[in-house]
Amino acid sequence: MTNSSNDKPAAAGRDEANWxxxxxxxxxxxxxxxxxxLNVDGRQLTSPIQGFGKMWQKTYVVRLPSERVAPTELIATWRKDFGDFWPPGNHFYAPLTGIEPGEVALLNMKVPGMKLSTGVMVLYADEESFTLMTPQGHMFAGWITFSAAQQDDAxxxxxxxxxxxxxxxxxxALVMGGHRQEDQFWIQTLGNVAAHFGHPDATVDTKVxxxxxxRQWSRWRNVWHSSAIRSAIYMAEAPIRGARSLTHRTGA
Amino acid sequence: MTTREALAHVRRRDGVAVIELIGDLNAAAESALDEAWTAATTVRPDAVVLSFENSGYINSTGIALVVGLLASARAHRIPIRAYGLTDHYREIFEITRLADFMAIENDEDSAVQGVGGDRNG
Incomplete structure (x- = not known):
């Protein structure tokens, strides 16, 4: 028996452009x-299996009346204005071409005591969902999928x-409050999406x-790529970079 | 976009549990996959082989379901292998780095025998 990729149903090829x-x-x-x-160029992508800690699946859901917005319209808006729905102080720098498969976006996140710089790659995108995947050094190894679907009248x-x-x-950090902070981040984001479509009081349900x-102890060396450590070093070196730049300008 | 309902049949061959995936692998496939995994591992197999020969469209949620199986397999130290992937989905398994943990073989015989060795990631 051989793998006959040509015999596959047409369905197998229909999503090629989405990945x-x-x-x-x-x-x-x-x-x-x-x-x-920082912490994006030259990095490899990491699946949830490459990480160190416990593996979590967290699902945040909000229901909107379907007469208010259809799933495809919602996803189109979310893809276009993705960063606008984030809580204040966090920045998603979308690629110029928008959220399209293979594009890389930069993230500057507000974490206690510092600004953390990392990024994501758009792994998958279609009319009803899109998925972002993290690189080495990101807070977590894995991906996040945003989707909208019609269920009854919602x-x-x-x-x-x-x-x-x-x-x-x-x-x-996750154990010491990071999980709660992350939950709040996505609850607030979904709340902002709901508010955009006229439902500021919609309830966001969370399932963890x-x-x-x-824990995968063999992965402790991932700390070498840590965006937190590297961002902190970058921030600490800011005065030196500033002084160098000034000297350079004065010299010129 | 039409979809094909997901089914997952389990059979045993030479001590290995083969999960045959049929139809589209998306969010709707979760319960079929969970049931198949339970059936495949109730009596501990030497390995689990995922057959994608008759599967269709796989979206990112479907890939997440495969990750869930991989996590269970690793937790129970059961090798997991796959075959029947198209070139496109082989590439997706490379991009998502599932291939680091799952030997991808060309056919069922190779997958059952584990000719390519198992992956530890």
């Missing part, structure tokens, strides 16, 4: 003004995270499942 093409390492094509580009809007903390430091309780 990102193979990349060995990420490349940021253009850095938007104001964005900090448009059900969902964000589903499948992740492990990337390294022991992020795992500790621990898919794998084991």
């Amino acid at each position: 990102a093409k193979m990349v060995s390492r990420l490349k940021v094509s253009q850095v938007p003004e104001g964005a900090m580009n 448009t059900v809007v969902q964000a589903q995270v499948l992740m492990r903390a990337s390294d022991p430091i992020f795992e500790l 499942v621990c898919v794998d309780r084991k």
Whole structure:
């Protein structure tokens, strides 16, 4: 018996354009003004299996009346204005071409005491869903899928995270309140999406499942790529960079 | 976009549980996959083989379901292998790095025998 890819149903090929093409390492094509580009260029993508911590599936759901917005319209808006729905202080620098398969976006996140710089790649995008995947050094290894679907008379809007903390430091941070902070982030985001479509008081339901309780201790070395450590070093070096730049200008 | 309902049949061959995936692998496939996994692992197999020969469209939620199976397999130290993927989905398994943890074989015989060795990631 052989793998006969030509005999497959047509369905198998219909989504080819929705998936990102193979990349060995990420490349940021253009850095938007104001964005900090750290911890993305040259990094490999990480699936939930490459991370360190326990594996979690977190699902955040909000229901909107379907006469208010159809799933495809909602996803089109969400893809177009993705960063606008984020809680204040966090920045999603969308690629110039928008959320399209294979595109890389920069993230500058507000975390206690610092600004953390990382990114994501658009792994998958169609009319009813899109998925972002994280690179090495991101807070978590995994992906997050945003979707909308019609159920009875409602448009059900969902964000589903499948992740492990990337390294022991992020795992500790998750245990020490990071999970709650992350939940709040996505609850607020979905609330903002609901508000955009006229339902500011919509309730966001959260379901958290621990898919794998084991920590992968062999992955502790992921800490080498930690965006938190590297962002902190970058911030600490800011005065030196400033002084160098001044000297350079004075010299010129 | 038409979809094909997901089914998952389990059979045993040489101590290996083969889960044959039929139809589209998306959010609607979750219960079929869960039931198949339970049936495949109730009596511990030497390995689990996922057959994608008759599967159709796979979206990112479907890939997440496969990750869930991989996590269970790793937790129970059961090797997991796959065959029957088209070139396109082989590439998707590479991009999502599932291929780091799952040997992808060309046919059922190779997958059952584990000729390519098992992956530890």
